[in-house]
Amino acid sequence: MKLKMMYSFLNSDINIIEKKLEETIQSDSFLLKQASMHTLQAGGKRIRPIFVLLAGKFGHYDIEVMKDVAVALELIHMASLVHDDVIDDADLRRGQPTVKSKWDNQIAMYTGDFVFALSLELMSNIKDPAAHKILANTIVEVTIGEIQQIKDKYRFNQNFRDYFRRIKRKTALLIAASCQLGAIAAGASESVHKNLYRFGYYVGMSFQITDDILDFTASEAELGKPAGSDLLQGNITAPVLYALENEKIREEIIKVNENTQPNQISEIISLIKQSGAIEKSIALSDLYLDKALAVLEELPTNKAKKTLRDIAKYIGRRKF
């Protein structure tokens, strides 16, 4: 089943979100509007808004309230991507030129700041102080994760603890917050929004591990950027960590540095793929997915719960 089919009962609300995203990034600065619109139209799965809406179904769902939270979470995600592309010196994302490549690093920095500020403006419509606290804490962790990622680049003596901490901050916490904030905005009970947080956290971990696997296994056409980009940029992900356990392969991997060229990386990618590292990484992703599904069992049964289960399985096991 395709991802979009899973939440087809939300279609009209998803359209509202998409429209609100476009409305929100309007600005009297033509440059900001262009750069933001460019990022918006580069696509993405809109996973965070979907989680916000589904989580809202566990409370008193009002699309007028939910849409602000859903759009805010997508904008925070967008803003972090724009800043990440500066750090990664990435020219392509999802097959589209990045803001930093189409304009420059400075425009990208301020576009990220602007888009992020817009998200705060939307969130300020939410009255519950707990929502602001959760969001602020999440954003602090995300920014710490971003700087940690720079420090950990090409550092081959790191371990899985470093990796987990990084992907938690990079991905899992914002998905967890999307689930929790959707529930809080809908006035769901504390036990419900805390469970949705845990669900989002586990799904986010599984999602990122899968993403990191796909960087090795998917084609350039599927990824919208060359395969092996992560390792080339020094990002040490689960498949690399597993492959590093093999002494012979380790010797090759640790040669990778800032000056390694794309054509030099293809042999190392083959070695990693042959080492069994991909299979181990899939098992790791599945482990988190199973935890996510177990948490779901503790939530009241409704249509949203079934959809969350379908989506969790999809994004934890997707092929690209």
Add this chain to the structure above:
Amino acid sequence: MKLKMMYSFLNSDINIIEKKLEETIQSDSFLLKQASMHTLQAGGKRIRPIFVLLAGKFGHYDIEVMKDVAVALELIHMASLVHDDVIDDADLRRGQPTVKSKWDNQIAMYTGDFVFALSLELMSNIKDPAAHKILANTIVEVTIGEIQQIKDKYRFNQNFRDYFRRIKRKTALLIAASCQLGAIAAGASESVHKNLYRFGYYVGMSFQITDDILDFTASEAELGKPAGSDLLQGNITAPVLYALENEKIREEIIKVNENTQPNQISEIISLIKQSGAIEKSIALSDLYLDKALAVLEELPTNKAKKTLRDIAKYIGRRKF
């Protein structure tokens, strides 16, 4: 009278703010902590925290509440400076190396993001939803101003309207928000916090115009960076706009571009100083200062009001 003498009755609270600033930027990321601490210790007048505290004196002043707002506003200011230094490619600020020069642009971008996120965490302690709305709106405007500043660089056919809009977003709005949020956090009445907002706005305009004058008239030792840096970087400020009205001087000024060297700018600075542009700019700053002082008259009389008057006069007419 020295600035510090004006608010000496707040000394113990200012010390609390300073301590809280240091505490807040602690992080398990050594790099982030270092880069943030570096920015913090580079100094600054702490004008925004002082305005927050003084505004709080018009309501039920509780330092435990006020300190979160005061520290948050200073951190937002710090974060914007760190990002500005990336854009301006500035190596020095207040005589200290900038984060982007001591580390690099990427570290500076994430340090700014981190410091900004910390400010949100502190602000999330404030329950009044109005406070979050005002802050979010302010930050959106600030980010639009930042990108506008890039677009307006070396654009010599701009007018005072462009300049006012830019300094409003760059400086005045955050000072206005500091005054207003201090009052709101202390539960002051709406008429009081709206007047404090207006006061802060006018003071902020006067403050920035004075800053822009000092870039021409103060010495390198006083500025902590070479004089004429603004024009060299393409920032068109009040003195430049007045000087552009003189046809002869205009011909020289419009030659300034990205490739102009520091030694080439000194003659143009002399021309601008001789043109009467500095005197006109001082009159402009005074105009805003007078408006600020007039708004003050509408506020209840107390010690804080007298101090706000002293500080307004000081920062509107300071020599460096």
